[in-house]
Amino acid sequence: MRIVLVGPPGAGKGTQAQVLAQTLSIPHISTGDLFRANIGQGTGLGIKAKAYMNEGRLVPDEVTIAMAKDRMLQADTAGGFLLDGFPRNLGQARVLDEFLAQRGIALDGVLDLEVPDKEVVDRIAGRRLCRNDGNHMYHVAYNPPQQDDVCDECGSGLYKRPDDAEAKVRTRLEVYHTETEPITDYYAQQDLLLTIPALGKVDEVTARAIAALEKNRHA
Numbered sequence: 001m002r003i004v005l006v007g008p009p010g011a012g013k014g015t016q017a018q019v020l021a022q023t024l025s026i027p028h029i030s031t032g033d034l035f036r037a038n039i040g041q042g043t044g045l046g047i048k049a050k051a052y053m054n055e056g057r058l059v060p061d062e063v064t065i066a067m068a069k070d071r072m073l074q075a076d077t078a079g080g081f082l083l084d085g086f087p088r089n090l091g092q093a094r095v096l097d098e099f100l101a102q103r104g105i106a107l108d109g110v111l112d113l114e115v116p117d118k119e120v121v122d123r124i125a126g127r128r129l130c131r132n133d134g135n136h137m138y139h140v141a142y143n144p145p146q147q148d149d150v151c152d153e154c155g156s157g158l159y160k161r162p163d164d165a166e167a168k169v170r171t172r173l174e175v176y177h178t179e180t181e182p183i184t185d186y187y188a189q190q191d192l193l194l195t196i197p198a199l200g201k202v203d204e205v206t207a208r209a210i211a212a213l214e215k216n217r218h219a
Contacts (some may be wrong), residue, residue, distance in 0.1 A: 001026060001080040001213065002105065004087070004096075006184065007113030008176045009169070010120040011198050012205065016086040016113065019206050027076050027157035034067040035059070037148045045070070064088075065095050072099070080108075093183045108215050110187040111209050113198035117173055132156035192216075 001024055005188040007013050014030070021028035035053075038046030046068050046161070049059045052182045068086045087093040099107055115123075122141070130136040138145050138158060145151060162168065187193040194212040198205050 001082075001108045002100070003080070003082045003108060003213070004110040004187070005082060005084045005113070006110060007191065007198060008115055008117070008120050009125040009172045011115045012155050012202070013084055013113060015112075015202055016198075016209065017082055019202065021082045021207060023206065023210065024080070024082070026080040026082055028082050028084060029068070029071050029077075031064060031068070031087070032090070034064075034071055034086075034216040038067055041154075043143075051162050061089070061091055061095075065092060068096075069099055087183060089179050090182055090186055107187075107192055109194050109213050110184070110192045111212070112184050112193055112195045113205070114197045119199065120173060121166055121169050124164050124169045125189060127162055127164050128158040130154065130156050131159050 003020070003024075003026075005017050005020070008046055017030065018026050028139075035046075035049055039050045045063055047106070048063050049067075052059045053065070059075065068083070072081060077101070087096050123139070126140040126142070128138045128140065128145075128149070130153065132151065132154050136151050136153050137143075138151075145158065151158060163172075184193055184195075194209070194216055196205065196208050196212060
């Protein structure tokens with residue numbers, strides 16, 4: 001299967017992407033991983049991306065697109081892939097369509113994780129991370145630590161990322177609605193859009209996504 005995963009920040013895309021990719025036995029391709037890999041390996045694209053990021057600027061579409069194309073040409077994508085964070089706008093979506101058409105393949109579905117804005121704000125603004133390594137994550141309402149502001153695993157203090165402040169979250173939502181959400185209409189016109197209610201347990205959301213993909217595949 002060849003799938004695109006979209007949804008607002010805080011919708012659980014990262015978690016669902018990993019679970020779905022494992023369930024469907026396809027590679028998970030995220031823009032974040034692409035940036036880290038190319039920068040870490042010192043590729044030409046990585047050097048370009050790092051220069052923009054060091055200046056606090058967005059990485060241009062052409063760099064992101066080139067990284068994504070390179071990744072989709074690797075051998076492990078022969079049986080499919082799950083794209084997470086790409087395409088992020090209409091321009092990238094059109095380029096992706098052209099790229100796939102040139103290879104004689106097409107997307108099987110575009111999963112749109114649907115979460116109300118209020119829920120997004122509550123989810124992200126309530127997140128807390130361990131100061132020791134940042135890997136242990138908690139939530140003041142949904143997954144609180146046993147002791148306030150203390151990591152259950154190592155006893156280190158917890159902190160809130162600056163980007164998780166409510167005002168920053170609302171700004172990120174505005175960017176999503178303006179730049180990324182229009183691709184849902186684009187894919188709906190191609191009968192590829194599968195809207196998945198993303199409230200509930202992780203396995204429940206995954207089950208909805210798998211059922212929608214199978215139904216669309218046999219429609």
